[in-house]
Amino acid sequence: MTETSHDTHVLVVDDDDAIRDLLCDFLQENQLSTYQAANHAQMWQVLQQKVPDVIILDINMPQRNGIELCRELRESPKYHSIPIIMLTARSSSLDTIMGLETGADDYVAKPFEPLELLSRIRSVIRRSRMVAENAGKQSEELDNGILRQIAFNEWTLDIQNRTLIDKLNTSIPLSNAEFKFLRFMLLHANRPLSRDQLMEEMHGREAGPFDRSIDLQISRIRQKIEIDSKNPTVIKTLRNEGYLLTADVRYVK
Structure with missing residues (x-):
């Protein structure tokens, strides 16, 4: 040592x-x-x-x-x-x-x-x-019932348990990266997000020209929330811009 x-x-x-x-x-x-x-x-x-x-x-x-x-x-x-x-x-x-x-x-x-x-x-x-x-402020907000879930379309993101819940109330586990990524997109729903913005949020830096980690993460989330992941309607690709999560988002306290 x-x-x-x-x-x-x-x-x-x-x-x-x-x-x-x-x-x-x-x-x-x-x-x-x-x-x-x-x-x-x-x-x-x-x-x-x-x-x-x-x-x-x-x-x-x-x-x-x-x-x-x-x-x-x-x-x-x-x-x-x-x-x-x-x-x-x-x-x-x-x-x-x-x-x-x-x-x-x-x-x-x-x-x-x-x-x-x-x-x-x-x-x-x-x-x-x-x-x-x-951390102290976030803990206080949770104790006061602020933002425990984010509901969108037929899904609910459970903030406390870090799981995704479908319309049948079935919990779908998320990796740590998937949870952080989806939460960020939901908090910025219906607004275009560039790959650099997403990379900065996830890793604290801009995306390199050959860095596909954001695209791969998007692909994995689409497989969980899209009816047809090859023809997505929730997380859309914006040519030369990035991605857009389109949904009726409701914050549950």
């Missing part, structure tokens, strides 16, 4: 010793404290000693891969809110989608530009701290 005296703490989990060392050296040069873990066992040992501000988690590791570790972290009462950035293979869009659906906050494809990763780290930490600052 390596640590510096700075205030922001980053845990780097990667089985490649060279990548871990280079990444930690770079982050320390940019005023970030770092910890290292080569596998899942070391990761949990570090977490017992110090809760970091963000975890950099490699997907392709032996024994327990990054997807499994991300899922375990999101299910942990103590560590579920720690921001996670996944390191993925550039050619694997499936790994990227699985990581985001499991609960990762962002991803960077290898080989990556260190300054880009630094920007992503600062972005997810900034958003995480804003969420923490607003």
